[in-house]
Amino acid sequence: MARQSSFRTATALTGPRWVALARAAAWIFWTRAVLTLRPWNRVAPAFERDPVRSGPPNWSQAKIDLWAVEAVARRVLPEKPCLTQALVARKLLRRHGVDTTLRLGAARTGQRGFRAHAWLEHNGTTVIGRTQGDSYIPFAPLSQSVDPELNL
Template sequence: MRTRQWLFLLKAVISLLIIKAGLRLFSFNRFKKLFSRVTKNERNVTHSEQYVQDTAWAVRTAAHVLPVSLTCLPQALAVKYLLRLDPNLPLNIGVQQSATAGFEAHAWVERAGRIVVGEWPEGKTYRPLWVWE
């Protein structure tokens, strides 16, 4: 791997571990307030498509190699944090209810209507309940 990829991966690992710890230590409302404070930005930067894809790749890769469970929510939060200067990447939390699977929740990050991280299997559709800009 190139140095740039290692740096993306290192940032993703650190972000995921801190987010995972925060989600376990705090109530979601408290975590949300803290996360909003650290992701608040005064300036806007539109990242290149390659930068966004490299960040998403690093988060997905780190989530699969770390020895802890890092589901869609920590992954979406990590991407949102790492790309926090870009206002065009909302984090969505949605639900699906089906007769066979019951109630399911899912988190994903989009850019221009395309999912950056948090893709779901073919045939599933999640209805957004909350969008975190």
């Protein structure tokens, strides 16, 4: 029954949503490959290079891209999707004039363990990567921890 529901949903999508899904899928696969093949200190600056588009934010398109990133990631990234989602969403939102902060943090899991998590914030509000009931302690924002002189 879930398959039939997914088929109905897919056939009801408009052109802009199909384009957003394709764009999100391409960026998710590229980002996941780069994160797998390159060390973080070489990857992070690439996601800081694109300037935020000037002018007022285009929230209608930004929301479609956020939906697409979550929809694709839910289906193709069964484990540890948070960093990939946050990086892709950041890149796409910048194209729509939405400036965001990539947050990385950790939460305790018992006496000696911890879980890491990545999420994206806009003006202090989480736009992608919300978690239920976890109290992640954020590290310094990415823009403060990356050396801008570092080149890929």
